[in-house]
Amino acid sequence: MGMFSRRAEEDDDDEDEEEIELVLFQGALNGKEPNMKENQRLVQAGLNPAKELVTDGLARRAETIRVEPKGERSQVAFLVDGMPYAGGKLTKPQGLAITQMLKLLAGLDIKVRTQPQMGGIKAEFNELKYELVVQTKPQPDGSELLTIKCRALKGAIVTPDELGMSADLKKKIREWTSHHKGLSLSVGAPNTGVTTTAFGMLRGVDCYMFQVHTVRDLGTREVVNVSVFEANKEDSLEQTLTRLVRIESDVVFNEPVTSAEAAKTLFSMQDKITLLSEMPAKDCASAIVQLVQWVGDPSVVANGLMGVINTKLLRKICPDCKQAYRPNPKLIAKVGLPSDTKTLYRKPVATENEEGEVEEPPPCEKCGDTGYFGRTGIFEYIEMSDAIKECVIQGGDANAIRTLARKEGMSTFSKDALRHVAKGVTSLEELQRVFKPVA
Numbered sequence: 001m002g003m004f005s006r007r008a009e010e011d012d013d014d015e016d017e018e019e020i021e022l023v024l025f026q027g028a029l030n031g032k033e034p035n036m037k038e039n040q041r042l043v044q045a046g047l048n049p050a051k052e053l054v055t056d057g058l059a060r061r062a063e064t065i066r067v068e069p070k071g072e073r074s075q076v077a078f079l080v081d082g083m084p085y086a087g088g089k090l091t092k093p094q095g096l097a098i099t100q101m102l103k104l105l106a107g108l109d110i111k112v113r114t115q116p117q118m119g120g121i122k123a124e125f126n127e128l129k130y131e132l133v134v135q136t137k138p139q140p141d142g143s144e145l146l147t148i149k150c151r152a153l154k155g156a157i158v159t160p161d162e163l164g165m166s167a168d169l170k171k172k173i174r175e176w177t178s179h180h181k182g183l184s185l186s187v188g189a190p191n192t193g194v195t196t197t198a199f200g201m202l203r204g205v206d207c208y209m210f211q212v213h214t215v216r217d218l219g220t221r222e223v224v225n226v227s228v229f230e231a232n233k234e235d236s237l238e239q240t241l242t243r244l245v246r247i248e249s250d251v252v253f254n255e256p257v258t259s260a261e262a263a264k265t266l267f268s269m270q271d272k273i274t275l276l277s278e279m280p281a282k283d284c285a286s287a288i289v290q291l292v293q294w295v296g297d298p299s300v301v302a303n304g305l306m307g308v309i310n311t312k313l314l315r316k317i318c319p320d321c322k323q324a325y326r327p328n329p330k331l332i333a334k335v336g337l338p339s340d341t342k343t344l345y346r347k348p349v350a351t352e353n354e355e356g357e358v359e360e361p362p363p364c365e366k367c368g369d370t371g372y373f374g375r376t377g378i379f380e381y382i383e384m385s386d387a388i389k390e391c392v393i394q395g396g397d398a399n400a401i402r403t404l405a406r407k408e409g410m411s412t413f414s415k416d417a418l419r420h421v422a423k424g425v426t427s428l429e430e431l432q433r434v435f436k437p438v439a
């Protein structure tokens with residue numbers, strides 16, 4: 001199969017190339033029927049290549065597929081588990097046909113090439129449903145950059161375990177959400193797992209003990225034991241929450257907190273009901289400082305907030321091709337792993353055989369030779385202990401809060417990440433990659 005295929009350049013004589021089922025396009029998200037008849041020439045030139053491109057992307061589990069015009073060629077690139085990988089090169093007409101075809105399928109105007117456009121396509125691949133968000137951006141040379149974001153509609157929300165939360169953090173979430181009061185937040189920069197963690201926190205609530213409602217739009221996600229609360233359109237957030245208190249709801253999952261107004265409302269209700277949400281912030285300590293600024297009274301935040309959690313995503317080592325090795329005890333001590341760590345895992349590396357020849361590791365179908373498959377979370381949190389409360393009330397800045405949290409032994413990213421390395425979930429190399437910008 002086709003020009004984008006991973007090992008298209010390699011000739012596997014002994015292996016018949018397997019016929020891969022192509023993606024099915026099932027209509028534009030905006031409901032616009034693509035006029036295939038009127039665009040027959042485009043369909044002829046673009047439909048199959050577009051299907052092959054998207055199929056290749058989905059088969060690699062790409063979050064994003066890009067087709068970027070570069071002179072006489074277009075470069076295909078995939079983002080998998082947050083890492084960019086180069087795909088094949090297309091000729092200019094191929095790139096154009098694919099871009100125009102996907103625009104047509106996404107219900108966009110194919111005549112418009114000088115304005116950015118955004119739309120979506122419903123798709124099915126390997127019996128899974130996807131939403132493909134198609135974006136175009138005009139380039140200085142008159143061409144268009146095409147970006148396709150692929151989102152699987154899996155339905156169920158990931159659990160704290162699936163997110164890789166430690167037993168300690170799961171316990172904290174249960175504690176924070178079992179007092180019929182207080183606000184707990186997932187905080188972080190966009191696309192770092194902040195939303196996934198917010199939903200994970202929701203799954204972490206004891207749904208058998210408590211009546212849990214959501215006023216947040218769950219999209220295509222499904223949560224067991226959480227009731228969707230249909231708020232009156234004309235009601236303010238405060239009125240909605242008041243109604244929920246009246247029907248004796250215990251825990252409410254809210255839309256992201258992005259304004260002073262929303263923050264003030266949530267804190268005004270925090271002594272009546274448990275509130276869960278997310279907010280954009282650089283880290284845990286900055287989130288607390290931002291809340292104080294929004295609410296205007298540090299003691300309200302200190303007393304109303306239960307805790308904040310920040311997330312980073314680490315790639316998991318591929319279970320099919322991971323290579324075990326015995327780490328040097330000095331290294332173990334240096335990075336702070338438990339001294340009894342005997343085995344660690346890494347992406348397979350080339351080895352020398354007895355004859356001194358270099359042997360490349362065998363190809364891995366599961367991960368496409370990237371060495372990694374899927375991601376897991378690492379977490380940093382700040383709990384509003386008495387000392388932290390005091391620090392916030394005294395007007396402590398983010399630095400002061402952060403330093404105190406460390407002193408109190410609250411979990412940090414690096415500490416949490418070593419847990420995954422020690423368990424063989426990821427590699428030291430992945431840790432170095434993720435923490436590089438910080439170090």
Ligand SMILES: [Zn+2]
Pocket residue numbers: 318319320321322364365366367368369370371372
């Ligand atoms: Zn592998």
